[in-house]
Amino acid sequence: TTTYHILVLPGDHVGPEVVTEALKVLDVVEECRPSLHFEREFALAGGCSINAHGVPITPAVLDQAASSDAVLFGSVGGPEWAGSHPNPESGLLSLRQRLDAFANIRPCEVLVPSLVGASPIKSELVAGTKFVVVRENCGGAYFGEKVEEEDRASDLWVYRAEEVERCARVSAAIARIIGRDGRGGGGPAVVWSSDKANVLASGRLWRRVTQRVFDKEFPDIELRHQLADSMAMLMVKDPTMFNGVIHTDNTFGDILSDISGGITGTLGILPSASISGIPGSGRCNGIYEPVHGSAPDISGKGVVNPVAQILSLAMMLRYSFLLTEEASAIENAVTRVLDEKGNGGLEIRTKDLGGTASTADVGNAICTAV
């Protein structure tokens, strides 16, 4: 048997609810694959850690994360900690930095045809949307030097060439994995690099280094540059235009990947991975968390959609453990459960997707389907 060490950080509000369902799915994978053993440790992060220890994540938990094979992360924050300093979110930032989880991968797609209607965008425009945002996750303005005075405050939006390079390599790897047809075929997908090279020095570095990496290392991959502001606009106007990979920095990636949630209208099913290595070049540690936050307004009611967390687990199996088949099995199970056609005329969905199923109903159905 191979043993994988997973640190589970359920976090606050809906975090523990969705993590519970993902762990049920992991149980099923373990049952079906006797040669795999998933060792789980649990710890606090976010508001619950502030309550217990006064900080959003303790050095001990950061150490534990660093010596694990991967971290399953729920969600952190809530109105209870509105004034707290440091805030719950900074626990997540410390974790990203500690694991050097420099590439945040966020796929955006309409998972099943019958969910096209969940989008605020007209069906004929949004159908077929399938792109992956690769966001640089450990640099830029969110991690640069901060100065905080009474009457003046600053963040340094800084990049070194190596930081752009390794992120470009992840984007290229993802372009090969998803392929031009979105299913691995047709040659590598197009990579859209997004920046504000017309205004920012860091944006000019981003563009120049990205271009150099692709010219030298990936001449077969088509690279295009798009200013971040017009990309935000075009993503809304014509979302399939960016089918492929969106390669972008921490700040713009933060915004552009949230727009993805707006486009599909289904934030509750969007997973993410923050990884510390290049896909395809071996195992690496990573943080796997839903794109949605802690949703204090619906927490504790058993109605939150667990799909984003479950798909994040699938990403863990794929990127940190190289268990491609098992990852696909989970993804296919999710699609079947969400789609009435794949599920005997009965799709099972939580309220956000227009259904009446509970968090556990969806989790259990996915377990059965796996």
Place this chain on the structure above:
Amino acid sequence: TTTYHILVLPGDHVGPEVVTEALKVLDVVEECRPSLHFEREFALAGGCSINAHGVPITPAVLDQAASSDAVLFGSVGGPEWAGSHPNPESGLLSLRQRLDAFANIRPCEVLVPSLVGASPIKSELVAGTKFVVVRENCGGAYFGEKVEEEDRASDLWVYRAEEVERCARVSAAIARIIGRDGRGGGGPAVVWSSDKANVLASGRLWRRVTQRVFDKEFPDIELRHQLADSMAMLMVKDPTMFNGVIHTDNTFGDILSDISGGITGTLGILPSASISGIPGSGRCNGIYEPVHGSAPDISGKGVVNPVAQILSLAMMLRYSFLLTEEASAIENAVTRVLDEKGNGGLEIRTKDLGGTASTADVGNAICTAV
């Protein structure tokens, strides 16, 4: 007679085409109001200035702008100047800085009911959308100290309290002008302040200072805070949610105001004003330009939509010259021309809005309607 000195900077590509139409409309205003005289000087900015003088804007033109009453700006840039350093856009940035045009005002609305369909967003969601983005325009990452080395580059995302304060006062003034009903009535509109206070030191300053200004000076205005990433998502999912004023910094405002163009699907009709004072407290210099860029792909064909430039002219009359009635006359004329109901069953629209009219057709029709 009162004389107003306008510096006209048509710029590149479609810039001169749309500026021509706006000046025709200005002629009509002048004819109808013999007591008003609009003196116009013309100069180069952008790529055309690079060609002529090697720089995107000369010191002499900056002086000219500073001693004018307002600047009518077309659009700058194009593939011809892709590698040029400095680039055409930096001329615009220098101009903003020289005039201290610190508040960029970008209204977003579906101007006439029959244009609801131009939006990529479902009609029932987008109908009734009406908000104004107030973007801080002379500070933040776009103007902070830049370091540009071979292997490292940075931009300082910095704000001083005064910069946030004056922008907050503009947002408050706009909230009073547009009103809760979007037509000046129902008390002041809601102000949504957007930042990343959970990550950025500058974002925490932004939030704290904004809150202080509203508490002290505008206790009757409802102020809400929204993180910039989730705002981007929610603008797409539920655009009417932010009806009112969006008050935000330079970087987030750049992106969020472009999303507005995506939401309405009608970038060709969105105007902007960059002003150097608080609306309602006297005349001030400003830069009036369409949100759309220089559109090299359609320039020279007489098909570009002049409405954004013409509405920018209306903003000039309103904010720089305090000619409210004249501004409204232009705005109403635009609405009538775009709307078949107001125009005898015949709306006159360029291709981007599904019509067949030329740039000049639309300009002339607006002149007649004025």
